[in-house]
Amino acid sequence: METKNIAYLFPFIVILLSACSNSTDNTAVDEEILLKEWDSYKENASESEVSIFMWGGDEGINAYMDEFVSPELKEKHNITLNRVAMDTNEILQKLMNEKRANQEEGTIDIIWINGENFLNAKENDLLFGPFTEVLPNYQEYVDTESLDILYDFGTEVEGLEAPWGSVQFVFQYDSAKVSDPPKSFEELSTWVKENPGKFVYPEPSDFTGNAFLQHLLYDQIGGPDKLLENGFDEEFVTNNTDGMWEYLRDIEPFLWRDGETYPASLTELDRLYSQGEIWMTMGYNEARAESFINDGTFPESTKSFVLDSGSIGNTHFLAIPYNSPNKEGALVAINELLSPEAQMTKYDTTYWGESMGIDPEKLSNDNKEKLAAMERGGSVLPANELNEAFLPEVDTQYGGWIREKWLNEVVQTD
Known part of the structure; x- marks a missing residue:
């Protein structure tokens, strides 16, 4: 009987050992790849x-x-690039299915990723790395100590993805009506009271409205560092935000429509601005106003500003799947995407127009001059000003906390 049990278990032991052996072999291969010369x-x-x-x-x-x-x-590099259009959640589902099926060679070499998708990929061991240390352009041009590089929406990056670019939260205003935009939340409060009905923010169920309140949260507690240290800390943030809710209640009667209603979306906020009902709008992407100005939606007198306390940025990244069939090609491609030429071309509004994933201060003097000479439009702030103001995103759970608390602390106290 004992012999039969051993015989019965033997195939499963072989399968288990084989799986462990494959996992060990793959890890060894990955480590070997990362030890090569460039x-x-x-x-x-x-x-x-x-x-x-x-x-x-x-x-x-x-x-x-x-x-x-x-x-x-x-x-x-004599590399043929295949661009496959697919939503990131579908990409991760594909990788999860391959992981469950022990598919050690997939079809994806690079993923465009950030935020919750990166967290899910990291937690499920779907990524190859850490690999950023082997990229020459990462080492030379990226600010490797910056919080937005070290953390992705509060998740430690740990070399599993390389920064590709970023957008920043900026305010837009009509310079024909607003000669001196506020430089702090305190000055914003004063301006709102002196210009009743000309300012409002979207409700925080909207991404932009939530970001506005996150910015106020940063200001209240002295920056994002404390929120990044321990991930989502509801006790800490609850105990340190009384002033935040008092601020919002204080300005509410002076908002558009006396604060009795809030725009449900950024689209609605932009419409109010374009119609002249309010004199300021806001949103992610520092170059967002240019297309609206060019098509006549926003007045030509539209300009942008950020507060002295900073501007929340959203950095997006490039990662390599655990089962990429061409990891070395992926490394070379990502390194090229971090080159000054590729980053500056992406920065130009001819194509994309977003801020770079590399640090402008690390460019050569020649490239700094080229960058400064680029015409992105009169509403777009200079790259060095945006870079100095950049603040990282924190754990995505703070967004949900803000939505719930805003209803309780601001709306339901009316």
Whole structure:
């Protein structure tokens, strides 16, 4: 009987040991890849194909990838880039299915990712790395000590993704009506009271409204560092935000429509601004006003500003899946995407127009001059000003906490 039990278990032991052996072998291979010299990556990547899976809903972004990035990789490294349009949650589901099926060679080499998707990918061991330390352009041009590089929405990056670019939260205002925009939340409060009905923020169920309140939260507790240290800490934030809710209750009677209602979305807020009902709007993407100015939606006198306490930024990243069939090609491609030429082309409003994932202060003097000479539009703040103001996102749970507390502390106290 004992012999039969052992015989019965033997196939499962073999399978288990085989799985452990495969896992160990794959880890060893990955570690070996990361110990190579950079020139060997370029040599091995030549004549290979790299597939990048990314959101494809923006024509400017797609044009940047197809008209600039793809030819550059082909010319410089003889790499053929395959851009596959797919939503990030679908990409992660595909990787999860491959993980469950023990598929050690997939079809994805690079993913465009950030936020909750990165957290899920990291927690489920879907990513290769840490790899950023082997990228020459990461080492030379990225501010590796910056909080927005070290954390992705409060999740430690730990070298599992490389920064590709960022957008920042800025205020837009009509300079024909507002000669001197506020520089702090205190000055904003004064301005709102002196100009009743000309300011409002979206309700925090909207992404932009939530970001406005997160900015006020940062200001209340002295910056995002304390929120990043321990992840979501409801006790800490509850005990240190009485002034935040008092501030919002204090300005409410002076808001648009006496604070009796709030725009449900950024689209609605922008409409109020375009119609002249309010004199300020706001939102992520420091270059967002340019297209509205060009098509006549926003007045030509629209300008942007950030507060002295900073501007919350949203950094997005590039990662390599655990089962990428061409990890060395992916490393070379990502390194090229972090090059000054690629980053500055992406910064130009001809294609994408967003801020760079590298530090402008680390560029050569020649590239700094080229960057300064770029015409992004009169409503867009200079790159160095935006870079100095950049504040990282914190744990996504704070967004839900803000939505709930705002209803209790501001709306239901009316």
